[in-house]
Amino acid sequence: MTSYFNELITSDKNQTVKLAKALLTQARQRKKLGLTVLEGTHLIDAALRSDYPFVQILVAESAQTHSEVQQILTRLPTYTPILTLSDALYTSIRSLGTGIDIMAIVTIPTPRLAAIHEDCLILNDVQDSGNVGTLLRTAAAVGINTILCTSATAQAWSPKTLRAGMGAQFALTVYEGLSNADILDYVKVPLFATSSHTDTLIYEHDLRAPMAWIMGHEGQGVCAELMQCATPIALPQPNGQESLNVAIAGSLCLYETLRQRQYS
Amino acid sequence: MTSYFNELITSDKNQTVKLAKALLTQARQRKKLGLTVLEGTHLIDAALRSDYPFVQILVAESAQTHSEVQQILTRLPTYTPILTLSDALYTSIRSLGTGIDIMAIVTIPTPRLAAIHEDCLILNDVQDSGNVGTLLRTAAAVGINTILCTSATAQAWSPKTLRAGMGAQFALTVYEGLSNADILDYVKVPLFATSSHTDTLIYEHDLRAPMAWIMGHEGQGVCAELMQCATPIALPQPNGQESLNVAIAGSLCLYETLRQRQYS
The missing domain is CATH 3.30.1330.30 (Ribosomal protein L30/S12)
Structure with missing residues (x-):
């Protein structure tokens, strides 16, 4: 030794x-x-x-x-x-x-934001470190490497988020501290977000082209400014419960995207 | 007032x-x-x-x-x-x-276990209260009302699990403190579990008949005794990352089951 x-x-x-x-x-x-x-x-x-x-x-x-x-x-x-x-x-x-x-x-890496033409995940003021880490872990699993976080999102590199992410951070490029204007300026692919104000289920959307999923605040969801630029999609909830946990909702969206591209 | x-x-x-x-x-x-x-x-x-x-x-x-x-x-x-x-x-x-x-x-309700012929979710020593609560929340959302927990699973009615479940507990029948023998004796529908030892993806399985999903310990997964009675299924992970968080994996399974039954 x-x-x-x-x-x-x-x-x-x-x-x-x-x-x-x-x-x-x-x-x-x-x-x-x-x-x-x-x-x-x-x-x-x-x-x-x-x-x-x-x-x-x-x-x-x-x-x-x-x-x-x-x-x-x-x-x-x-x-x-x-x-x-x-x-x-x-x-x-x-x-x-x-x-x-x-x-x-x-x-903590501080990548310089440039125009984004590939799949990405936008975390719009997601508050809980566990949710942020879990979403990064799922993104890494499905091969989405670009993450954009608005400024009130929990830190992607905090000890708690690192733990929930299980090291996914090292496989990703994470931009933090962004404004809504940054998102709208730099993201060149169409935006999609879950919403309770649409009946069109995720399965009815064609998710095969490069796109950005936006996941929002645990209580308020995606902010109005980004939501109005996004295609709203619904996740089915036949039992009429309240909304899903944001890490669950986000992971379902990322996996349905993967399924449509590779397995349908 | x-x-x-x-x-x-x-x-x-x-x-x-x-x-x-x-x-x-x-x-x-x-x-x-x-x-x-x-x-x-x-x-x-x-x-x-x-x-x-x-x-x-x-x-x-x-x-x-x-x-x-x-x-x-x-x-x-x-x-x-x-x-x-x-x-x-x-x-x-x-x-x-x-x-x-x-x-x-x-x-805390203590329902009496009887033969189970409907869809159910089995939590096999899932350790983290947040994961248990989140899985209960997703189960309630998709309309799976029967939950069976083996004895080392985090308490379904602890304050932390209640918080993560957001009240899903009240919509479910949760059996706690079960042995593997209880599960194998009382669950009369086929068992399915995620496994890293199979290449057959979830999308290739027919999930339309009543079934039981087993979700396991965060570190060790589903125990050998239950695993050998279950059909192993794989969730795709094209990027070759480590396994998904158990609440994510479980929610993906429950939603793919729902999708196959109602939206495919």
């Missing part, structure tokens, strides 16, 4: 520890610094498979000898700084429950 | 307050007592629409005059006990964030 470890950090005054803690807990700091934290071996593994650059690795002392941690460390570029924290200190900053105690500080 | 309120409770030693707090925080107590708590006007309204019986209502003092609270109170059976809590006390026990501070203690 190779040793990658230097001194042991035990103080919460350590600058990197303070940084990791701030990034794990404060959306504002993530946004200001353009950094986030990947917690656990699964996300770090996904990042490594995508050749994603790491700023810094933090490992709990007792996790150093774990085989999955060792395996990750052998794959890191040699210049990656690795910090070892006492177990008590690591536990005091982590946001996940018990697991393999390793985290990575990484930069 | 009618006044429904008697004395104001300010002490956390009050027996009903202690009970509500225990039910909101302890799965064990909910199971032992067969009671749970509905928080917020939305769930209470859904319960009232289903003529669901209430054991007790708790309202924060400042919420008494809220129009939605007044509207709920006029619809309660006259014998329903209503307790008013000081705002500080209410805030100290609630599990939701800020909202309209009203909660109801209700009994």
Whole structure:
């Protein structure tokens, strides 16, 4: 076993520890610094498979000898700084429950928006990190690689969204902080959105050409400005319940698009 | 405005307050007592629409005059006990964030299992309350009314699951705490489950006859004992990502079943 470890950090005054803690807990700091934290071996593994650059690795002392941690460390570029924290200190900053105690500080990509002519998913002020992460995961599964988020959408790279996305973020290009005007200016494919004000079911629409699905706020749905530029479609709800969860509705739309193109 | 309120409770030693707090925080107590708590006007309204019986209502003092609270109170059976809590006390026990501070203690239904010949959804040790609630919500939307949960599945009537289900629980018959043997003995329709060990896509299966969908544990999937009695089906994942979130996978299966029956 190779040793990658230097001194042991035990103080919460350590600058990197303070940084990791701030990034794990404060959306504002993530946004200001353009950094986030990947917690656990699964996300770090996904990042490594995508050749994603790491700023810094933090490992709990007792996790150093774990085989999955060792395996990750052998794959890191040699210049990656690795910090070892006492177990008590690591536990005091982590946001996940018990697991393999390793985290990575990484930069949040900021792709430059240009005209979009391919399939994409627009998240219009989706509030819940779990919903955003789940939608990214489904988009990655069906091969939609372009995601556009309006400014009130939950952060795509927050620890919670990363967890729900299970690493899908690394397979996607995610544009964040967009205005409605940005969406309408740059998206060159037709917009579609679910709506309770139409009876035309999704199955009656031809979804085979490149298109943009818009998913909206959990309570209010897609905003009026985008909705009036979109084709409204209905998902069937024979039992007359209230609307579906937005991650479910979005996934049904993405999969029906896939089905029409490849399996019908 | 009618006044429904008697004395104001300010002490956390009050027996009903202690009970509500225990039910909101302890799965064990909910199971032992067969009671749970509905928080917020939305769930209470859904319960009232289903003529669901209430054991007790708790309202924060400042919420008494809220129009939605007044509207709920006029619809309660006259014998329903209503307790008013000081705002500080209410805030100290609630599990939701800020909202309209009203909660109801209700009994958890315990339907008696009998042979099942209709469509149903089997939750085989699904761990996450959010996933269970979301699956119940989708099941209610497509009109599948029978839910069977094996014993390690997250509680269908916990405050978190109720929140994710948005009141779907009141429209469903949910059997909990079942063994694999119970499932195999009582479910008389064919079993289907998603699997990564088959290439036969869901679109290639005929899903028009009554059937049971099994959704499994987030990490391990459906257990071997049930899987070997089920027809494995694949959901397409052209981009080769890891498996979908179980609530997404389940909802895609339920909606493809609906599509084949009504819209193809």
